Amino acid sequence: MLIFILTGCAQEQKKRNDLDGKMLMESRCAVCHNLDIPPETFPEEKAPPMMAVAFHIYDFIGVSTPAEKIPASIAFVKDYVFNPSRKKSFCDQKSLDDYGLMPSQKGKLSEAELEAVAVYMFEHYNQENFLRVMKERQVLRDMDPGERVARKYGCISCHGITQKKMGPALSAIAKRYEDDEKQIRISILAGTQDRWKEANHARMPSFKSLNEAELDSVTKWIAEQK
CATH class of the missing domain: 1.10.760 (Cytochrome Bc1 Complex; Chain D, domain 2)
Structure with missing residues (x-):
């Protein structure tokens, strides 16, 4: 029992x-x-x-x-x-x-x-x-606006700042397009595939939902990572 x-x-x-x-x-x-x-x-x-x-x-x-x-x-x-x-x-x-x-x-x-x-x-x-949570919010408030956008939309999940992940490192992107920053902007809006051999054909989706201020700030921030 x-x-x-x-x-x-x-x-x-x-x-x-x-x-x-x-x-x-x-x-x-x-x-x-x-x-x-x-x-x-x-x-x-x-x-x-x-x-x-x-x-x-x-x-x-x-x-x-x-x-x-x-x-x-x-x-x-x-x-x-x-x-x-x-x-x-x-x-x-x-x-x-x-x-x-x-x-x-x-x-x-x-x-x-x-x-x-x-x-x-x-x-x-x-x-x-x-x-x-309050500390995280303070960190976000103090963060560069471009980095804040990059983290908000998950860019850092696929691109390390100096290390390759699923996609190329942001520093490598900045170096490749240091004389043509608008290509970074175009890639964000349209998405890309097969531009980077190390990405193994992985497709980056488009981020058309970004407003102009977000797009400007994240493009500028990525370009500064070289």
Whole structure:
């Protein structure tokens, strides 16, 4: 009998572990909550941003030690999402009045799905990830505009700056076209194939979606890599 109980528990735990909290959050929670880090806010939003919810719960959960905060926060979400009430809520009165009380999600999520969402919520929305994202944004703001475009459109995935990848190094492109910079621009707009032996016939797609400012800045930046 004990073997069956333990086996059943192990199977239930595996079932819970197999659920994708991120995917569930994106498909179920994003209807009302903004999921960005840091979040955007909108005048007509239906619910507070998920990062704000997670931070607020974590800060206000009533436990005595830091080690208890995450388990207690997960437990709170598992209870509140199925059984919401103004009395349980950590929101201030104005927020409750503005957004209204969250409707119960009982019947829309299973207990296992809700646990997966709650676990992901506090793994993802934390100070470490928030500071990492803000640092990355600062790096992008400080970056040369042309390099920012190159990274935005994935140029660096196929072209190293000084090393060949799937395509030639950007430094090699700059050297080849140092007297004819417009060829770089044309290649970006039209795409290329078989101009570089080391590319092994790989085709570079066209990037017609770039606006004029992006095209000018990335062309100039590539030309400077020689």
